[in-house]
Amino acid sequence: MTTALSTQPAFRRKSLHEELTDAIREQIVNGDLAAGIRVPEKDLCTFYGVSRTPLREALKVLATEGLLSLEPNRGAWVSRITTEDLDEVFPVMGALEALSGELACKHITDDEIGRIRVLHRQMVKHYEKRELAKYFEVNQRIHEAILEAARNETLAIQYRSLAARVRRARYVANMTQDRWAQATDEHEQIMECLETRDGERLSVVLKMHLEHKLETVRQWLIDNQSPSDA
Amino acid sequence: MTTALSTQPAFRRKSLHEELTDAIREQIVNGDLAAGIRVPEKDLCTFYGVSRTPLREALKVLATEGLLSLEPNRGAWVSRITTEDLDEVFPVMGALEALSGELACKHITDDEIGRIRVLHRQMVKHYEKRELAKYFEVNQRIHEAILEAARNETLAIQYRSLAARVRRARYVANMTQDRWAQATDEHEQIMECLETRDGERLSVVLKMHLEHKLETVRQWLIDNQSPSDA
DNA sequence: TCCGCCCAAACTGCATTCATAATTCATAAT
DNA sequence: ATTATGAATTATGAATGCAGTTTGGGCGGA
Numbered sequence: 001m002t003t004a005l006s007t008q009p010a011f012r013r014k015s016l017h018e019e020l021t022d023a024i025r026e027q028i029v030n031g032d033l034a035a036g037i038r039v040p041e042k043d044l045c046t047f048y049g050v051s052r053t054p055l056r057e058a059l060k061v062l063a064t065e066g067l068l069s070l071e072p073n074r075g076a077w078v079s080r081i082t083t084e085d086l087d088e089v090f091p092v093m094g095a096l097e098a099l100s101g102e103l104a105c106k107h108i109t110d111d112e113i114g115r116i117r118v119l120h121r122q123m124v125k126h127y128e129k130r131e132l133a134k135y136f137e138v139n140q141r142i143h144e145a146i147l148e149a150a151r152n153e154t155l156a157i158q159y160r161s162l163a164a165r166v167r168r169a170r171y172v173a174n175m176t177q178d179r180w181a182q183a184t185d186e187h188e189q190i191m192e193c194l195e196t197r198d199g200e201r202l203s204v205v206l207k208m209h210l211e212h213k214l215e216t217v218r219q220w221l222i223d224n225q226s227p228s229d230a
Numbered sequence: 231m232t233t234a235l236s237t238q239p240a241f242r243r244k245s246l247h248e249e250l251t252d253a254i255r256e257q258i259v260n261g262d263l264a265a266g267i268r269v270p271e272k273d274l275c276t277f278y279g280v281s282r283t284p285l286r287e288a289l290k291v292l293a294t295e296g297l298l299s300l301e302p303n304r305g306a307w308v309s310r311i312t313t314e315d316l317d318e319v320f321p322v323m324g325a326l327e328a329l330s331g332e333l334a335c336k337h338i339t340d341d342e343i344g345r346i347r348v349l350h351r352q353m354v355k356h357y358e359k360r361e362l363a364k365y366f367e368v369n370q371r372i373h374e375a376i377l378e379a380a381r382n383e384t385l386a387i388q389y390r391s392l393a394a395r396v397r398r399a400r401y402v403a404n405m406t407q408d409r410w411a412q413a414t415d416e417h418e419q420i421m422e423c424l425e426t427r428d429g430e431r432l433s434v435v436l437k438m439h440l441e442h443k444l445e446t447v448r449q450w451l452i453d454n455q456s457p458s459d460a
Numbered sequence: 461t462c463c464g465c466c467c468a469a470a471c472t473g474c475a476t477t478c479a480t481a482a483t484t485c486a487t488a489a490t
Numbered sequence: 491a492t493t494a495t496g497a498a499t500t501a502t503g504a505a506t507g508c509a510g511t512t513t514g515g516g517c518g519g520a
Contacts (some may be wrong), residue, residue, distance in 0.1 A: 013302065014302065014304040015303075015502095015503070015504095016503075016504070017290065017504095018302075019501090029235065040470090040471070040472090041471075041472070042470090042471075050505090051504060051505045051506075052472090052505080053504055053505065054503075054504060054505095055508090056287060056472090056473090057286060057287050057290045058290075060247065060287045060290055060291050061290050061291065061294050064291050064294050064295065065294065066384075072243065072244070072245040072248075072472085072504050073245075073471085073472055073510085073512060074472080074474085074510095074511090074512070074513095075255060075471070075473090075512095077473065085384075088382050088384040088385065089384050090335070090381070091329060091382065091385070092326070092329065092384055092385050092388060095325045095326060095329040095398075096322070096325060096326075097330065098325065099321060099322065099324075099325040100491080103321070117417060152318050152321065152322070154296075154315075154318040154319050154322055154392070155318065155321070155322050158322060158388060158392075161498095161509090162384070162388075183503080220484075234497090245472095245473065245474095246473075246474070247473085251474090270500095270502090271501075271502070272500090272502095272503070273503075280474085280475090281474060281475045281476075282475085282476095282502090283473080283474055283475065283476090284473075284475095286503090300502085301502085302481095302502085303480085303481050303482065303483095303502060303503075304482070304483095304502080305471090305501070305502065349470060386505090
């Protein structure tokens, strides 16, 4: 068969439940839906203007991702983050991020390193200007770029799933000056490892980086968790 | 409130979609539903005697677990395992299992070590009698016991999810005598590490153990993948 | 005032129904 | 004979309806 059209990479439009999954996930991760609150199906239905069927499918998916908890006949809650959760999730993220560093050093191209270097410089500028939100955003893009360089989609999916669960806490955790300086320094080391393609060292640095981040977030959670919402 | 009964761990009966999820997952993992085949909703509905609504919810969950792939308006397929998949999944499992070894050595009790040792002896006997199926079963229970000893439910869930995806291949991959001997020897080392609580070494051994297993499964897949089902 | 009971309202679980897209098969044209 | 076209069939996407469970409030009794 020969036509005027070459083969397209098969663009498939998302189905409704998938769009809902993404939208609600977004709402949870960025805090629109606060941790711990009940999520009645009807409310979301009217909000999105859809029926319950695709919505319920989305809820099931988000529950397996750990962002919601479902109880039979009792509905859905936005999962609450406890310090116990953090203590569980961060080590796993550490293991995955260490692996991503190792693999990234094997596969990363000079071009990719260059782009990450650009991001890194941006991030340092945001640090110097104490622009926390922008710092976080670029920070996340750097980690995402390393994840992509690892060339392992399974790893990326697993990591992102865990990251989403703790992101709510990570965002808001405003760091002390010391901690911020330390984090920026660690990122300097991350850049060095990438440029020398020292995977072994990078995995160690990333693991430690996350351990420190855990401490920051952990402290924030202890300080800010109102005693009432247990 | 004080009654004669102490609080139970919240005895909730499963809802239909959850039971379906478990049942179909089982069907996929043990090969009842072969990799690559289409899974029409109607067929499963008549098989389980349920309507499409809860079934579809189950399919969505299994898709996020990676056991099914869904295409909008085109239905569900049992995910096919490729060598590329294995090359992605095994390193991630390796990282997770290494972590589980590390954590297990920190938290494991003497009692638990004793029980794993019993399992280990059973496994060695099955090896000596060349009882592959029984060997695999006990093998899996050992790894599961280590995972439990790690005291990290998030880690366990992630690991099991990945393990389920490749289990189909792992089961059938019959090992060479050499490979089998090597695996048994590695398990001997695993026992040593647990008994001495040498988490650092255990994580290395487990990672290597999985790397070797990848080679076995990989080879099997190459040999047995009919060229037609691409 | 406090506790338990009962009933109504609200919500979830599941089945059914309608709508729409994909597939199949027969037919026609080259 | 092969390919393309179009109608019929089948499967999936989404909305609606009904049954069963949970929740919350009012009422009566201790």
